[in-house]
Amino acid sequence: MTDIVIKNLSKRYGELLVLDGFSAHFAGGKTTCVMGRSGCGKTTLLRLLLGLERADGGKITGVPARCSAVFQEDRLCPEFSAIENVRIAAPRRTGEEIRATLSALLLDGEAQEKPVSELSGGMRRRVAIARALLAEGELLLMDEPFKGLDEATRDAVLAYVKRATAGRTVILVTHDEAEAKALAAPILYLGEL
DSSP, X not given: OOOEEEEEXXXXXXXXXXXXXXXXXXXXXXEEEEEOOTXXXXXXXXXXXXXXXXXXXXEEEOOOSOEEEEXXXXXXXXXXXXXXXXXXXXXXXXXXXXXXXXXXXXXXXXXXXXXXXXXXXXXXXXXXXXXXXXXXXXXXXEESTTTTOOHHHHHHHHHHHHHHTTTSEEEEEOSOHHHHHHTTOOEEEOSOO
16 A cells, blocks of 8 residues: 655635645555544545645645545435445445445445435435445545434444455544544644644
8 A cells, every 4th residue: 555645735716725835644554534624625635635626736646546435425326226326336346245335334125225315314425435435446535424424323334434444545534533533543633723
């Protein structure tokens, strides 16, 4: 696993400077949690790592060609089932693997077969997590992946994500230090808290 190294990264939107000379080192094969106040550039950082945005300055090295992500919004195909939504991003996975992962994320039975538009917000969130976990990306980026989950479900999903991502490079944005603790991940504070 290659480390991801960021040096002097800058990004602005018009007059708003979001990142200003930001540098960081993300260890390959490890999980790192990124925290900071709203608007400090956490989501922008993930978008830059994914290549969805271009930096105004600085350099990023070590990002693999294949990445998977859980965005703040679920970005699912509403008319497709949970299984079909996962299969789109993970076409080489068997139906058994997809069903097992969804079950491990507490989405069982007929909920796996329904169009995701008929699922609750928390259920859709777990489909988005399953999709990212099963995609073949060497880097997994997660932007507040556990929002909208009740405490018991969140704890079970966190435990599964920790097991499923062992040895994989994960960068997870959160506002909750308890999530970083549950994942046994170091915290990188972005901006001033």
